[in-house]
Amino acid sequence: MSILVYIEQDQGTIKKSSLEAVSYASALSAMQGVEVIAVGLGTVNENEWKKAGQAGANRIYHVSDDRLDAGIIQAHAATLAKVFEKAEANTLIMSKSSLGDAVAARLSIKLQAGLVSNVVSLPELNDGFKVKRSIFTGKAFAETQIETERKILAIKKNTIEIKTDGPEAAVEALSIDIDEKEFAAKIKGTEKAEGEVLLPEADIVVSGGRGLKGPENWGMIEDLAKSLHAACGCSKPVSDMGWRPHHEHVGQTGIKVSPTLYIAIGISGAIQHLAGVNSSKYIVVINKDPEAPFFKSADYGIVGDAFEVVPKLTEAIKAIK
Amino acid sequence: MKILVCITHVPDTTSRIQFTDGNTRFDKSGVQFIIGPYDDYALARAVELKEESGGSITVLNVGEVETEPTLRKALAIGADEAIRVNAHPADSFFVASQIAQIAKDGSYDLILMGRESIDYNGGMVHGMVGELLDIPSISPVMKLDIEANLGKMSREIEGGKEQIEVALPFIAGCQEPIAEWKIPNMRGIMSARSKPLNVVDPVPGKEMTKVKNYTLPPAKGAVKLIDKDQVEELVQLLKNEAKIL
Ligand SMILES: Cc1cc2nc3c(=O)[nH]c(=O)nc-3n(C[C@H](O)[C@H](O)[C@H](O)COP(=O)(O)OP(=O)(O)OC[C@H]3O[C@@H](n4cnc5c(N)ncnc54)[C@H](O)[C@@H]3O)c2cc1C
Ligand SMILES: Nc1ncnc2c1ncn2[C@@H]1O[C@H](COP(=O)(O)O)[C@@H](O)[C@H]1O
Numbered sequence: 001m002s003i004l005v006y007i008e009q010d011q012g013t014i015k016k017s018s019l020e021a022v023s024y025a026s027a028l029s030a031m032q033g034v035e036v037i038a039v040g041l042g043t044v045n046e047n048e049w050k051k052a053g054q055a056g057a058n059r060i061y062h063v064s065d066d067r068l069d070a071g072i073i074q075a076h077a078a079t080l081a082k083v084f085e086k087a088e089a090n091t092l093i094m095s096k097s098s099l100g101d102a103v104a105a106r107l108s109i110k111l112q113a114g115l116v117s118n119v120v121s122l123p124e125l126n127d128g129f130k131v132k133r134s135i136f137t138g139k140a141f142a143e144t145q146i147e148t149e150r151k152i153l154a155i156k157k158n159t160i161e162i163k164t165d166g167p168e169a170a171v172e173a174l175s176i177d178i179d180e181k182e183f184a185a186k187i188k189g190t191e192k193a194e195g196e197v198l199l200p201e202a203d204i205v206v207s208g209g210r211g212l213k214g215p216e217n218w219g220m221i222e223d224l225a226k227s228l229h230a231a232c233g234c235s236k237p238v239s240d241m242g243w244r245p246h247h248e249h250v251g252q253t254g255i256k257v258s259p260t261l262y263i264a265i266g267i268s269g270a271i272q273h274l275a276g277v278n279s280s281k282y283i284v285v286i287n288k289d290p291e292a293p294f295f296k297s298a299d300y301g302i303v304g305d306a307f308e309v310v311p312k313l314t315e316a317i318k319a320i321k
Numbered sequence: 322m323k324i325l326v327c328i329t330h331v332p333d334t335t336s337r338i339q340f341t342d343g344n345t346r347f348d349k350s351g352v353q354f355i356i357g358p359y360d361d362y363a364l365a366r367a368v369e370l371k372e373e374s375g376g377s378i379t380v381l382n383v384g385e386v387e388t389e390p391t392l393r394k395a396l397a398i399g400a401d402e403a404i405r406v407n408a409h410p411a412d413s414f415f416v417a418s419q420i421a422q423i424a425k426d427g428s429y430d431l432i433l434m435g436r437e438s439i440d441y442n443g444g445m446v447h448g449m450v451g452e453l454l455d456i457p458s459i460s461p462v463m464k465l466d467i468e469a470n471l472g473k474m475s476r477e478i479e480g481g482k483e484q485i486e487v488a489l490p491f492i493a494g495c496q497e498p499i500a501e502w503k504i505p506n507m508r509g510i511m512s513a514r515s516k517p518l519n520v521v522d523p524v525p526g527k528e529m530t531k532v533k534n535y536t537l538p539p540a541k542g543a544v545k546l547i548d549k550d551q552v553e554e555l556v557q558l559l560k561n562e563a564k565i566l
Binding site: 010015070071073074077097098099101102103104105106108109110112113114115116117118130132134135136137138139140141142143144145146147148184185186187188189190191192193196198199200201204228240246247249252253260261271272275278281282284285295296297298299300301302303304305308309312313316317319320321 | 332334335338340358359413414417437439440441442443444445446447448449451452453457458459460461463476477478479480481482483484485486487488491494496497498528529530531532533534535536537538541542544545546547548549552553555556558559560563565566
């Protein structure tokens with residue numbers, strides 16, 4: 001028996017969130033006394049595998065078929081279903097992500113495996129298999145029992161620290177037959193922000209709201225983000241008005257983030273915005289209105305004009321780095 | 322084109338979430354229910370597609386009788402008929418099994434859903450239905466056009482988007498900016514009263530997961546305010562207290 005981990009890659013590099021999934025599986029395997037097998041699909045840089053071993057994989061399968069470089073949902077699901085059988089796995093662990101969710105759902109049917117997404121802690125095994133997941137966009141949790149023999153867990157980002165002390169894991173190349181029909185959806189092109197820290201993966205997020213008055217004022221937000229090696233986010237009206245791209249929109253109807261630090265600048269703290277950030281470890285709020293609701297959800301706050309405070313903060317951060 | 326739009330009946334985004342019966346049940350008292358915001362985008366896009374090229378829109382909910390006002394609202398926004406599968410939506414697999422059955426019976430060209438429900442945030446039902454029907458399921462979709470038999474979409478990926486083409490029939494899990502939410506007008510509300518809302522019995526289906534109990538996150542402590550002229554203090558707190566920098 002084994003635990004299989006689905007490793008997502010981006011242009012050959014293993015995603016940080018997938019390494020979290022490996023470390024989650026490793027912690028679970030210690031409870032169950034089984035092996036962790038990580039599987040990567042498509043072209044993956046040779047030296048990336050080291051990280052999967054360090055994060056806790058005992059063995060690695062690599063399906064190098066380059067048709068899988070792109071995240072074609074059905075093709076990934078079909079491949080993983082076969083790898084799952086080959087690995088004689090009974091649990092599949094993955095990170096909750098845009099691709100992961102879509103793939104997990106299809107696999108749940110293929111494998112007849114109960115699926116729990118948004119998992120935020122290790123399971124309890126003393127009475128069945130019970131795991132805690134985040135619901136109502138971070139406003140509550142549900143202890144959820146999986147009733148099937150086979151199980152799939154999609155882990156919320158930043159749930160577990162990535163291990164770095166695991167031994168090297170052997171990589172085995174697998175060749176899997178994938179029916180042409182699984183490639184029915186054709187990816188015609190990709191647009192991606194280059195060289196930026198990706199918002200959903202970021203450890204620190206700097207977000208701006210309507211209080212910044214206009215897109216021309218985002219330079220100071222980007223400077224602050226750069227000084228912290230952080231990703232940029234924004235509130236919904238900001239992306240609705242086209243001040244910032246949609247993929248930076250944080251909240252109930254946007255990206256849900258769970259970084260270590262979330263810095264909100266000129267954002268009032270509407271409940272729908274909070275829903276996307278409430279699982280951040282620390283929240284800093286900078287707002288000129290001392291009554292802004294966001295202060296109630298913040299760990300640290302500065303009441304002041306963003307145009308004065310933010311450049312000073314960036315300087316102070318640079319000074320200690 | 323026959324379009325099926327699957328909608329959830331969920332607490333308003335401003336609702337205070339509370340539980341009852343020893344934390345085993347969601348407390349509905351005082352809660353206002355709405356069409357899931359993502360489902361609302363799906364419905365809005367369906368209405369636009371119908372305006373562009375004709376066809377019909379069926380809205381579907383798996384839920385108990387209390388969800389009918391939500392279905393009526395969808396009719397007022399522009400759906401032609403509604404179906405309610407009369408069952409408690411116990412888990413994603415159960416719901417997906419019901420939707421798959423309705424989809425088979427109705428042979429729809431296009432099935433639109435929301436990216437995720439805002440109560441359980443699974444983001445799973447579309448993929449499950451896709452697999453049950455053996456058709457593609459694409460999510461989260463930010464743009465959707467239909468040209469002849471081909472769906473042209475833009476799908477959100479981490480930090481960007483990708484362009485996808487796939488032939489009908491398929492399922493799309495929608496999110497903004499696919500369309501703007503539509504507010505029902507008076508004519509819509511009047512005509513919704515006479516549009517068909519069919520209640521059907523569920524097909525047998527099992528659950529694969531069961532919620533044992535609910536918990537709320539611990540309350541946040543008071544905010545520590547730092548003087549705007551002492552930003553260095555914030556940096557020190559982040560460094561020494563939060564141990565981030
Ligand atoms: C169904 C639904 C879903 C939604 N989903 C989302 C979502 O996903 N994400 C989201 O963000 N919103 C969402 N909203 C919108 C949400 O309700 C708020 O309208 C929105 O979050 C407000 O954005 P904001 O804080 O940038 O703007 P505002 O509310 O206008 O706040 C601006 C803030 O900036 C401060 N300010 C002004 N000038 C300065 C200055 N010089 N220096 C410092 N501070 C300053 C002001 O004091 C104020 O607090 C949703 C709404 C609905 C109904
Ligand atoms: N009970 C339900 N009835 C109808 N559609 C549903 C139901 N639950 C989920 N859906 C659809 O599936 C999408 C994804 O839901 P979920 O997987 O629960 O996040 C929703 O946005 C709806 O379009």
